[in-house]
Amino acid sequence: MSLESVLDVIGSVLILIGASFTLTAAIGLVRLPDVLNRMHAGSKPQTLGFLMLCVGLSLVLRDGSATAMLAVAACLQLVTSPVATQVMAKAAYRTGQYRADLVVEDREREVEDRDDRDGDAGNR
Known part of the structure; x- marks a missing residue:
């Protein structure tokens, strides 16, 4: 097997994995119960999937300008x-x-934040 064949196979596998991560993110956006969970599903696997797609495409295309454009797109995504x-x-x-039943609130943290804001206002 030549090096080009190996790069094509690795690139194709990365593209398939990236597409499956992106599909998982899309399914999560539809199936999860509230905004906070949907945002998690839409950001984490989608970002990883997009990065894998970019790496896979750069391995398959093997073009300097395309790789540079994919690197810029990946950095902007990150x-x-x-x-x-x-x-x-x-x-x-x-x-x-x-959904309030799915969120655990940290009341102590809210009190600390409020005390910090009140303390900072008194120092001005």
Whole structure:
């Protein structure tokens, strides 16, 4: 087997695994009960699946400009997905768009945060 054949097989396997992760994320978006769980399903496996697709495509294509474009897309995905998920989670939590029976709230942490904010306001 030549090196090109091995790279094609590895790339194809990575593309299939990445596609299955992305399919899992899509199924999770439909099947999970509330916003917070759906966001987890939409961000974690989707990001990993996209990265595997990018690596698999770069192995199959073996073109410098395509690999550079895939690397840029992968980096942008790694930067934007966690930030967007965090912002959506905060918005869903603040507006009550979640199932309260599935969320464990840390009341002590809320008291500490409130005390910290009150303490900081007094120092100004």
